[in-house]
Amino acid sequence: MEIQWLNGQYPEDKRIFDSQMEVYEWTNSLYPDFSNCLFREINVGYGTPDEKVIDYLTELLPQWADYLNVEVIVHKDKIKEDGKNVYRIWTSKVEKFEGY
Template sequence: MNWAVSIKWIHGRYKEDSRVFDSKWEAEEWADSLYPDIVGEGFVNVGYATPDKKVADFLMRQIPRWAEYLRTHNPSMPAVTVGTSTEMVDGLLLYKVWIAPEMN
């Protein structure tokens, strides 16, 4: 897969972006609330970085569901895939999750 496309990172808009949530439920509620931001940025080539693995894990599972929902309402939307990586930034491990068009 070629991830050379520029990703629009939405991290940094909210104080919760740097938070590690106490419970899986809180993390999933937070991650689910990112849907309007991700869709508002065009859904494809959009990413989110978080220090909370629970948030990243939820997004990895949920983004394909969001994509399926969006494609049922807009069949012209391209098929997408979810990319992931980790990166150490200022001594903090960040989990990165992004959406890219599926390469056939």
């Protein structure tokens, strides 16, 4: 499965935010990047050392997809990169069943 990873474009991608308000503002600012991929039905993902960002994206991604009339499955995991935790979230398209 090919995923368009959005992290790495902004300095905030590696930041651990101090407050929930900062996390909320940052995740909402990612909407144009995510929506561009979701609208074109491209699997899209984001990785960050801040688990709070992933928690917000877990709520927002299904809402954004619904708004764009796209069905997706949201996946999450945690990996080690250079000895540090990186939390990741990504989408995959829902395969539509074509009956007989």
